[in-house]
Amino acid sequence: MQSAVSVKDLKIAYGDHTVIEKMSIDIAPREFLVLLGPSGCGKSTLLNAIAGLQDITSGEVWISGKNVSWEEPKDRGIGMVFQSYALYPRMSVRKNLSFGLRVAGLPKDEIEARVARTAALLHLDKLLDRRPAELSGGQRQRVAIGRALVREVDVFLFDEPLSNLDAKLRNELRVEIKKLHQRLGNTMIYVTHDQVEALTLADRIAIMRDGVIQQLSSPAEIYRRPANLFVAGFIGAPAMNFVEGRIERGDGPLVFRSKGLTIDLSDYSFRAAVAEGPATLGFRPEHLVLDGAESGLPTILGRVSVVEPMGSDAVVWFDWADQSLSLRLMGDVTLEPGDAVAPGLDIAKASLFGADGSRL
């Protein structure tokens, strides 16, 4: 199948400073790809290169089977939504939506029809005559999306479209974007550094670091089997717990040993044969079971330092050895700071990383 968007051996540098390093990605039609990574890793740069807003140093960009590396942005068949909304401040919503179409010289009724359709889709009908300054953050973001939609193109690019909104709105609009994607079936490339957005929206997530893709997989795969320490630490809130230690071959099966803790690794599915050596054990807060002893799992003895109730669940932080670990509990929690806990760890769900940081 032809890719909707593909990037081939793309390299982007500012002078000596390489921002994107020989990158290749293929994005299928109708796919929702999320680019996730810390600030400054090159997400926007990559997105801008696809849009044609950024000069590339070498490599190619293809959209809908056409090499568009030298095309103008407007000719690439893309729509784009920006973090700051980038609405034209002195134009009404209607004008914001129609400006590009008018410049392109579309017939009047065609423009009106498209604007009306887009406005209806995004519930902007009643706002058409307002100026951006008279809109709330969420409404502005919807207009920004509308401006991309009205172009009726196959590929949408989003650059952190929700990060200027408050938590509540962010949650609401996230669902709307997801519904929109399901309804329209366009290809979407979505940049964010919020892992919740990535997990909930993406068909596939590309996790980037310093211009290099660390892992490109489905959200579930990334959450469950992170390719390396960086990915493991980046995804999940609160972050995955890491314990440093060594893999040793005791009497029989492999074990992981650290600060008095010994965990049998028989249930862990290694990618390849593994030798003894330093390793890091990673496990997510919800992979600790509060009543470790009863469940027959290896237990980690600690003392509660902080309890964070969040309504439906709670995160409990406890001190173990010289570090602080977290565990997630459902429902109401009666633990208090100072209480002793002995949660059990299900090693089958945990992750082990070798000395070079990649998953074992």
Add this chain to the structure above:
Amino acid sequence: MQSAVSVKDLKIAYGDHTVIEKMSIDIAPREFLVLLGPSGCGKSTLLNAIAGLQDITSGEVWISGKNVSWEEPKDRGIGMVFQSYALYPRMSVRKNLSFGLRVAGLPKDEIEARVARTAALLHLDKLLDRRPAELSGGQRQRVAIGRALVREVDVFLFDEPLSNLDAKLRNELRVEIKKLHQRLGNTMIYVTHDQVEALTLADRIAIMRDGVIQQLSSPAEIYRRPANLFVAGFIGAPAMNFVEGRIERGDGPLVFRSKGLTIDLSDYSFRAAVAEGPATLGFRPEHLVLDGAESGLPTILGRVSVVEPMGSDAVVWFDWADQSLSLRLMGDVTLEPGDAVAPGLDIAKASLFGADGSRL
């Protein structure tokens, strides 16, 4: 016991426009009180009035047993942290921290000792000679907190200290603030409009709307037994599901009826005797059990529209009647848009609101 901070019959108005309406709150020593509410409800105004930065129209402000209504901010024994950090741009971190002490004319070594102590506590030691512009967002916020801490006062006021930070940092600093409170044991008043912060940090939450407190209780109480529709809808992500209908007395026990749904209310603990009439049923996403039939609970038949996996859990949105409801599932979810679901509702955990919006 003497209150740490108390506000008596406080009224604040700008000209004709009343922002705070006859408000009284008592805050106990060592308490962590969170003021939560939508934008513009008067949270900052209230906090500023406590700090002495805002003229009050009538009423009194008491701090540590003293009526400070006419005191200068510096004489009230408070420290304050602002949303925009409000660091002095042309001063180094060290000078930012020590400015207030120098103004107060403290001896040099006392100042140095305090700055060193605060810097150590907040891990600012290495940043002391930098300017604010050379710090990351999180570091700046820590300096802002340090500037309040260094005053060594009993009451801290925070005005949305985390809302300018990104999600990851916000989570981290939230835990740090909680630890700080546990360690220092000061009274803290914390303004936010992020309900996660409110739930995780607060001893008590005051939910405000248009200058009036809607509910002042512990986080658990507010989450479980919201006093009215506004509180119920404001707390929780995704928001509580609301279904409008009527309470009717069928043959025997009270039932709630809505769009073909009939729910027996025998298990619901009413606050007071209830008559028939219109009502709204509210239930949180985690109060729906996926296999409704098996659990013997009343079921709501629907069709999945959106699935939002979040790693440890997932939110499933489904269409029922003419509205969209959410349910939360733990672990991996295999549901897809279009699938039929029939989740069961545990009425004991739900909330019913009368025609005036208050809890029944």
Add this chain to the structure above:
Amino acid sequence: MADPHPNGPKPVQITAGRIGLYTFLVVAALFFLLPLYTMVVTSLKSMDEIRLGEIFALPARLDFSAWMTAWSGACMGTVCVGIRSGFWNSVAITLPSVALSVFIGAVNGYALSLWRPRGANLLFGLLMAGGLIPYQIFLYPMVRAMANIDLYNSLAGIILVHVIFGLPLVTLLFRNYFVSVPEELCKAARVDGAGFWRIFFEIMLPIAVPMVVVVSMLQFTGIWNDFLLGLVFAGRDNLPMTVQLNNIVNTTMGERTYNVNMAATILTAIVPLAIYFLSGRWFVRGIAAGAVKG
């Protein structure tokens, strides 16, 4: 480009638009430079050559004598010491005037925008109205007032006059700047116990440095180039360079030496020009930092 397979950076093309752009800029630059060119050229010609009336022609022979005359030889009345005699007067008038008016303007802007005491809007309105009145009208009553307080014909007097007439503009600029400073900064400092002046000196003034640069440059140009106020208020011991310049340039029935006039003008303008050439960058930065907003 007929390349069938685009790869790597888009080749740079020199478009008609670019050429048009540079043409526009160069033409504009010529327009802006032409007067300066004419002045310089004229100052280097002899009077015989100037009488030919070819103002754009290059001088046949470089002749710097007009510059010497202008600087140290031109007569004003029976004294022939050139305009250099006014140079230090101009400095003595301009520097304190600029410093004082910038300081007062900064305090005004700060108080008007961040403290807003009673009547702040009225005061600001009055200042703006004052800024629109042609200042010739002030001469007469001001002279009287200055004489009454014994400041007429004194350095202090002329400085005071410049400060008064600069107040509207300077206050306007600083007020607009401080309006954009977050109020929380002021609040934080008040919690820290700082008062009005402490906040001003230790926090606000350091922030306003870019603005101070802009206002200082505007004021400097205005005051340095002033002629009338200096003439009327400074007194004969403090006359600024512009008065000497006027004496050279503005004779009614005496003969005119244009080359000396031009040289004298350029010499008079050289300080503000140098400031613009050397610190234009700061000026632009200051403006960008919010000097002039609506």
Add this chain to the structure above:
Amino acid sequence: EDKPTIEIMSSWTSGGEAAALNVIKTEFEKRGGVWKDSSIAGFGAADAAFQNRIVAGDAPGAKQGVIGLAAADFVSQGLFNPIDDVAAAGKWADALPKSIQDLISYDGKVYLAPTGAHGESWVFYSKEAFDKAGISQEPKTWDEFFADLDKLKAAGVVPVAWGGQPWQQTKVFNMILLSQVGIDGFLKIYADKDKSEASVEGAKKTLAILGKLRGYVDAGAAGRNWNDATAMLITAKAGVQFMGDWAKGEFTVAGKVPGKDYGCMIAPESKGMVYIADSLWFPKTGNAATDKAQKLLAEVVMDPTVQVEFALKKGSVPMRSDVDKSKLDTCAQKGAELMSADAIVPDQAIVLTPQQVGALDDFVDEYWSGGSDDAGAAAKNFFAIFE
């Protein structure tokens, strides 16, 4: 020390002017005075400075200014010191033309010390341009004059180097008027505000001639400084210029000699000369030393040698009729003769109030640049000035 000390405010700043002022200064200092110079070029600026000094109660000891009603205003406000005793001792009345003596006295007391007079009725011409056009003789009548202008035009020379500033234009108007109405007629109009048939006729003829001149100026005339016009004669780009005798200074600086490189003639058909007279004013300062210095200065100014030396440097005509005129150049000698014969009429600044002077400037400029040839209507406007 009680040396007579005085501050002199003048607007004489150009080379020749300064040299002339220096003549007075040198003599003044020789006689034991202490001289402080305050020069401000430009009438407007100098007036503003002087008036403000008076308002501030800090008047200078002497101010150079034109004899006329501007000074009269100050005198009538009681702001000037009389110098009657000096005038009496120096027998000024004998040495000065009667009309001047009248002008410097108010209510029978002498207040102003005259320094020199400028003739304003001069037509300068470039000999080179005249040669080129084949003109060998100075024109005697306006008809001849215009015929010569036509010749100049034909020769490719700008006929008239016109200084298109109101004050210059007014001077041309006055010199033509004098040529049309004669000395008595001129005085009747300006001094007596006479509106008789003859006066009106004269004004009409004057305006007609003035209007005709428009056809002989170049496109760049408007706003032109008089010295730029003179430069046109020096470079033989133009033929004639109407100007006061101070224009000689420009010729001199350019190394041109009167009678050889350029000529000067009184306006055609003119029986006399319009003059403007400079003087020193002596404001009250309340300072005895200054009062003393004022008397000394008045003495110096009227000293016969100073008068001649001053006139030489300034290119003007001495006020005293009893001085040695042989040192003067040919133009100045012509002027001095007319002066001695009292064939002179005052400039408008002498007989009109400053407001009227302004109005006259406005009127002439309006007529000149308005382009209308309706001399009759314009003449009516002219007489309206005096109301």
Add this chain to the structure above:
Amino acid sequence: MSIKRKANLSATIALLPTWFVAVAVFIGTMAWSIRLSFTNSTLFPSSIYVGFAQYSKLFSSAKWLASLQNVLIFGVLYVAGCLLLGFLLAAALDRKIRFESAFRTIFLYPYAMSFVVTGLIWQWMLNPTLGIQASVRSLGWESFVLDWVVNRDMAIYALVLAGVWQGAGLVMVIALAGMRGIEAEQWKAARIDGIPVWRIYVSIILPQLGPALAAAGMLLAMGVIKTYDIVVAMTNGGPGNATEVPAKFIMDNLFGRQNLGLATAGATVLVLGVIIAVAPFRYAMHMRGKAKGAA
């Protein structure tokens, strides 16, 4: 006494000198002028009241009427011209230009020059026999005409030209700073919409620079009413009344023509006119500020 008011005491005290200046100097002078405008003062103030005589004289003076008209034409064209040219220059410099700072300095330097002599230069340059016209003609274009200073109908535009030469640089700097402040994402959005560059400047950037340009316009307008030097240096009001301006009229009558009553009447009319012209504008700003504060 409330807290804020106590703290505001310092602010009030700090503003006292300015209050003094505003009331004693600005208002005081205005009151003085208004009083004198009803007297027959000539060289010095007199206390003989003549009612509105000075005003009727004023408004029957062709010079005054012309000067009002001229300052209006000059003001509008000068401010508009500075804004237009300044904006164009800024837009050009905004396009990633080589030697940007050199160009910037060239456009800005006239602001540092006074008109005492630049006026003369402009007079020369616009004089048909000396300046640009003569030069262009000598290059062979015989019919070229640029005689603004000497042409009654065009002289006012000569002033505008010289004024724009001096003031455009300031607008350029302000506009350029504004353009640099516009977020990059707007540019990106517009490029994706396929908006041509000139259209972006006109339709998107220009409206956003509104407030900055208005402020620049205000700065220039403050200068317009005081316009004096440039006129004296270039045309001295001529040819005819073509370039008379009120400030010059007032100055002439104040000193040279010794007509204090008429001068103060002129000043009064001028200031009243300015206040009438500016008041609605300020009021609108005030209301807008209020609306912003409440939002």
